[in-house]
Amino acid sequence: MIERTPILNFVTHSILVFGxxxxxxxxxxxxxxxxxxxxxxxxxxxxxxxxxxxxxNLQAAWAxxxxxxxxxxxxxxxxxxxxxxxVLSCITAFGIVFFDHRLKxxxxxxxxITLMLPLEVRIVPTYAVAANAFLPFQTLLDLTGITxxxxxxxxxxxxxxxxxxNSYAGLILPLVATATGTFLYRQxxxxxxxxxxxxxxxxxxxxxRFLWDMLIxxxxxxxxxxxxxMFVYAWNQYxxxxxxxxxxxxxxxxxxxxxxxxxxSATGGEVPKWHIAMAGTLIVMLPPIVVVVAMQRWFVRxxxxxxx
Amino acid sequence: MAHITIQDVRKSYAMTxxxxxxxxxxxSGEFVVILGPSGCGKSTLLRMIAGLESISSGEIAIAGKVVxxxxxxxxxxxxxxQNYALYPHMTVAENIGYAxxxxxxxxxxxxxxxxxxxxxVGLTEFLDRRPGQLSGGQRQRVAMARAIIxxxxxxLFDEPLSNxxxxxxxxxxxxxxxxHNQFKATSVFVTHDQHEGMTLADRLVVMNKGTIEQVxxxxxxxxxxxxxxxxxxxxxxxxxxxxxxxxxPRRGVVLESGQLVPLASPPNLSDGHLVHLGIxxxxxxxVRAGAGTIDAQIDMIExxxxxxxxxxxxxxxxxCVLTEERPDLATGTTxxxxxxxxxxxxxxxxxxxxxxxxxxxxxxxxARPISA
Numbered sequence: 001m002i003e004r005t006p007i008l009n010f011v012t013h014s015i016l017v018f019g020x021x022x023x024x025x026x027x028x029x030x031x032x033x034x035x036x037x038x039x040x041x042x043x044x045x046x047x048x049x050x051x052x053x054x055x056x057n058l059q060a061a062w063a064x065x066x067x068x069x070x071x072x073x074x075x076x077x078x079x080x081x082x083x084x085x086x087v088l089s090c091i092t093a094f095g096i097v098f099f100d101h102r103l104k105x106x107x108x109x110x111x112x113i114t115l116m117l118p119l120e121v122r123i124v125p126t127y128a129v130a131a132n133a134f135l136p137f138q139t140l141l142d143l144t145g146i147t148x149x150x151x152x153x154x155x156x157x158x159x160x161x162x163x164x165x166n167s168y169a170g171l172i173l174p175l176v177a178t179a180t181g182t183f184l185y186r187q188x189x190x191x192x193x194x195x196x197x198x199x200x201x202x203x204x205x206x207x208x209r210f211l212w213d214m215l216i217x218x219x220x221x222x223x224x225x226x227x228x229x230m231f232v233y234a235w236n237q238y239x240x241x242x243x244x245x246x247x248x249x250x251x252x253x254x255x256x257x258x259x260x261x262x263x264x265s266a267t268g269g270e271v272p273k274w275h276i277a278m279a280g281t282l283i284v285m286l287p288p289i290v291v292v293v294a295m296q297r298w299f300v301r302x303x304x305x306x307x308x
Numbered sequence: 309m310a311h312i313t314i315q316d317v318r319k320s321y322a323m324t325x326x327x328x329x330x331x332x333x334x335x336s337g338e339f340v341v342i343l344g345p346s347g348c349g350k351s352t353l354l355r356m357i358a359g360l361e362s363i364s365s366g367e368i369a370i371a372g373k374v375v376x377x378x379x380x381x382x383x384x385x386x387x388x389x390q391n392y393a394l395y396p397h398m399t400v401a402e403n404i405g406y407a408x409x410x411x412x413x414x415x416x417x418x419x420x421x422x423x424x425x426x427x428x429v430g431l432t433e434f435l436d437r438r439p440g441q442l443s444g445g446q447r448q449r450v451a452m453a454r455a456i457i458x459x460x461x462x463x464l465f466d467e468p469l470s471n472x473x474x475x476x477x478x479x480x481x482x483x484x485x486x487x488h489n490q491f492k493a494t495s496v497f498v499t500h501d502q503h504e505g506m507t508l509a510d511r512l513v514v515m516n517k518g519t520i521e522q523v524x525x526x527x528x529x530x531x532x533x534x535x536x537x538x539x540x541x542x543x544x545x546x547x548x549x550x551x552x553x554x555x556x557p558r559r560g561v562v563l564e565s566g567q568l569v570p571l572a573s574p575p576n577l578s579d580g581h582l583v584h585l586g587i588x589x590x591x592x593x594x595v596r597a598g599a600g601t602i603d604a605q606i607d608m609i610e611x612x613x614x615x616x617x618x619x620x621x622x623x624x625x626x627x628c629v630l631t632e633e634r635p636d637l638a639t640g641t642t643x644x645x646x647x648x649x650x651x652x653x654x655x656x657x658x659x660x661x662x663x664x665x666x667x668x669x670x671x672x673x674x675a676r677p678i679s680a
Contacts, residue, residue, distance in 0.1 A: 193391065196393050198380075200406075202385070202387050203454075204411060205406075213395075
């Protein structure tokens with residue numbers, strides 16, 4: 001549908017510009033608020049032009065929120081989620097697409113169904129598992145009566161326990177276990193022509209060799225896309241880290257950021273330090289923006305260089 | 309180099325049998341073309357030789373060794389695919405050398421070998437390109453080079469030319485034949501294009517509905533098609549068929565119109581036996597009405613440049629005549645058609661098999677006893 005009338009052009013462009021404005025306005029307000037002193041931020045009418053306190057506020061936020069340490073923690077978690085996700089989804093999709101076995105479709109649907117159950121929905125059971133990663137196995141052993149049997153026979157009571165609270169594993173693993181990546185890879189693998197698989201077979205490449213030499217190089221744009229999405233997703237995690245981590249040394253940056261905004265009740269009526277909170281927000285936003293901007297070049301390159 | 313022995317090989321998917329008991333011997337160094345329409349099982353047969361398709365029953369042996377349970381790369385076959393199946397992310401050199409890399413050949417030797425093979429198919433200047441930057445013919449050459457470099461015992465071609473335009477196809481056909489003459493590797497080539505089949509083959513295998521209709525040299529198959537199916541499939545334009553019955557006393561066959569077509573050596577059949585009389589368009593001549601074997605009406609004339617294809621109607625049966633003359637004839641004009649008596653083919657109407665009407669020139673392999 002291509003219409004060329006000046007009025008329609010004007011209307012559509014207006015909508016686009018309005019949308020852009022609505023998107024950028026909050027960002028702009030963050031920058032404005034981060035560059036004023038507290039008095040100027042809370043002044044009425046509000047200041048709409050940037051002030052000169054930006055650097056001072058950034059330094060204050062960095063120090064107050066221990067953002068340096070939080071950056072390291074969050075970076076480790078984000079990289080862990082990103083890598084784990086890419087490896088896991090690539091391998092599962094490989095198994096689902098390129099091997100013929102009876103459980104192929106059931107397994108795919110089981111994985112697919114987890115798309116409907118994001119972490120927020122299953123947060124309580126996930127917490128229970130994180131508190132003891134062997135809980136599902138223990139339950140299984142209890143239900144099948146094996147625990148009872150072993151206890152009756154040898155007097156030993158089976159108690160499996162592995163606590164993941166306050167650890168990187170506890171932060172990373174539940175975030176890795178979602179179907180998005182598997183689905184993305186499956187759709188890509190399905191576009192690989194059968195002849196290519198057969199040519200590799202004729203050339204003597206086994207399954208793992210094929211995965212390494214063909215699929216991974218061919219899916220590098222996929223990897224870039226998934227890496228970007230997962231990095232930003234993990235970086236911005238709030239609810240799960242808040243729950244699973246009580247030890248401050250594992251706190252994620254989004255959790256820390258929320259602490260920069262003091263509640264009225266906690267400050268005893270004091271005005272919250274919005275300028276510091278906004279400066280902190282600016283710092284926290286930076287890494288995802290850098291990743292997206294850097295990876296975008298790869299997207300575009302991958303899209304132009306369609307050598308298939 | 310190796311010979312291939314195929315013994316009563318069958319392939320079925322669930323309910324349907326695609327390949328129904330094929331036995332074939334391919335001699336060492338021979339170029340065999342398997343020809344048939346799409347869905348006749350020719351590709352499946354080739355893929356079973358390659359090991360890409362399991363064999364439901366029967367046995368395939370390469371160089372005397374049964375390969376039924378061997379992995380594709382252990383069979384010593386190289387395959388050229390219809391869509392080339394080049395690895396899109398690798399350069400031409402990497403594509404050609406991939407099999408050697410998998411086999412663990414050191415880089416230095418590999419590079420030298422790749423350069424050698426690339427030179428032999430004229431790809432030297434393209435070694436650093438990606439398949440996406442090559443033309444169709446060049447991609448085809450890469451696919452060939454990728455097969456050659458493994459020095460396979462057997463070359464398998466799965467309709468490798470069908471994605472090329474007509475001119476390039478002829479060129480690549482020559483190239484394939486040249487490469488075969490150079491390496492003398494046993495080759496099996498699958499195609500639905502009879503020109504490719506006729507020009508490339510040492511021996512042609514015509515398949516239909518999962519079985520072999522006829523095996524023979526291209527000339528043999530053209531001269532003595534074993535069945536109505538082969539006769540209609542090989543040769544372009546296709547052979548004309550006229551229903552008729554044998555007349556022993558008149559030493560010939562009688563067409564449905566009651567007209568007699570005398571035969572030089574009448575077949576050993578009972579009087580009234582129903583047959584199809586076959587004659588190729590290039591073995592007929594347009595003559596004055598009444599002067600030929602039969603009379604027919606002009607329906608349409610197609611200009612081919614070097615010759616003309618006259619579509620006639622004889623008692624509502626379409627007949628094709630290929631002539632180099634340029635007769636100026638209007639639709640509906642009655643003309644005579646001379647059927648060259650030495651070039652007549654007889655087929656049993658019931659079985660569709662060839663009836664040897666000239667035993668002297670019919671090779672023993674296709675001269676079957678007639679059960680009338």
